[in-house]
Amino acid sequence: MGKLDGRVAIVTGASRGIGQAIAELFAAEGAAVVCVARTVNDGDHQLRGSLSSTVAAIRATGGRASAVAADISAEGECLRLVEEARALHGPIDILVNNAALNYYIPTATYPTGRWVKAFAVNVHAPFILSKAVLPDMIAGKRGAIVNISSGSAIGPGRGPYADQVVRGGVMYGASKAALERFTQGLGQEVAHHGGIAVNCVSPSRVVPTPGTVYHKLVEGLDDPRGEPPLMMARAALLLASEPADKVNGRVTYSQQILKEFGWIETARGRGVDMVGSGYSQV
Numbered sequence: 001m002g003k004l005d006g007r008v009a010i011v012t013g014a015s016r017g018i019g020q021a022i023a024e025l026f027a028a029e030g031a032a033v034v035c036v037a038r039t040v041n042d043g044d045h046q047l048r049g050s051l052s053s054t055v056a057a058i059r060a061t062g063g064r065a066s067a068v069a070a071d072i073s074a075e076g077e078c079l080r081l082v083e084e085a086r087a088l089h090g091p092i093d094i095l096v097n098n099a100a101l102n103y104y105i106p107t108a109t110y111p112t113g114r115w116v117k118a119f120a121v122n123v124h125a126p127f128i129l130s131k132a133v134l135p136d137m138i139a140g141k142r143g144a145i146v147n148i149s150s151g152s153a154i155g156p157g158r159g160p161y162a163d164q165v166v167r168g169g170v171m172y173g174a175s176k177a178a179l180e181r182f183t184q185g186l187g188q189e190v191a192h193h194g195g196i197a198v199n200c201v202s203p204s205r206v207v208p209t210p211g212t213v214y215h216k217l218v219e220g221l222d223d224p225r226g227e228p229p230l231m232m233a234r235a236a237l238l239l240a241s242e243p244a245d246k247v248n249g250r251v252t253y254s255q256q257i258l259k260e261f262g263w264i265e266t267a268r269g270r271g272v273d274m275v276g277s278g279y280s281q282v
Helices: 017-028 051-060 075-089 112-140 170-193 210-214 229-241 254-260
Strands: 008-012 032-037 064-069 094-097 143-148 196-202 251-253 266-268 271-273
Touching: 008 017, 008 075, 008 112, 017 032, 017 051, 017 064, 017 094, 017 229, 032 051, 032 075, 051 064, 064 075, 075 112, 094 112, 094 229, 112 143, 112 170, 112 196, 143 170, 143 229, 170 196, 170 251, 196 229, 196 254, 229 254, 251 254
Parallel strands: 008 032, 008 094, 032 064, 094 143, 143 196, 196 251
Antiparallel strands: 266 271
16 A cells, blocks of 8 residues: 555646656555646757656556646636646645746846746745645645745855855745745644644755756756755655644755654665665665
8 A cells, every 4th residue: 555545646846856756756655646837748848857758657657647737827827727636636635836936047137027926936826726725635634735945945144245156046045935934834824623734845955857957056867966856755755644743834854854754764876775664775
């Protein structure tokens, strides 16, 4: 039996990278996964990956998955995708807010329209989607909302700062800090319902994905300094499957939460040694 048997999960940003890894692992653990992104087919985007390829990979291994194309920067699109997900598989048990947007532009020249759209994807969409799925979770007395954050939420610390060139991550850090505060506030709000957990997890190191390669945050998908996407997927699985009273309101890091629950021992390059909770060492 899988950890998510009989559950329905929505995963945004599931066309590549961390979202793809989460969607594939959740399906392998028995969930019916609704994969959400804007890129429907390979070649529709400059980066490799698509909803079609993610869903095909899941179905090829016997998993259940459906694709819903949506631009979650718009409220109407968020509400539509939740309704389509319900029509496909039933009430929603799990929501993973993974999709994120940044342009790495210095604040002095950051176009206002791009700033607003990035906040719409990174902060407003998690709120709108959470609000839309909470009635299902409250009625079913169980549910998990997992928000994917970033170490950039912490910020550079107190100044004065050295005279140096930075990468234009002000917007991304600010939006992820807002997402983390939203996570804990919502977790506190829903605690009295019982059975619902709202959490936030960040990678312990930069995850090599088509996006981080494109932005030159890593040297390639096999960069040994990076954290494999599977580790973030397993951290998300832990937060989506452990009892709510053990994890609700967590703002944590992948390796930190996995070690705490005994799901991880070491990480070596692209391989991960897992211990406990039904995982065998690899």
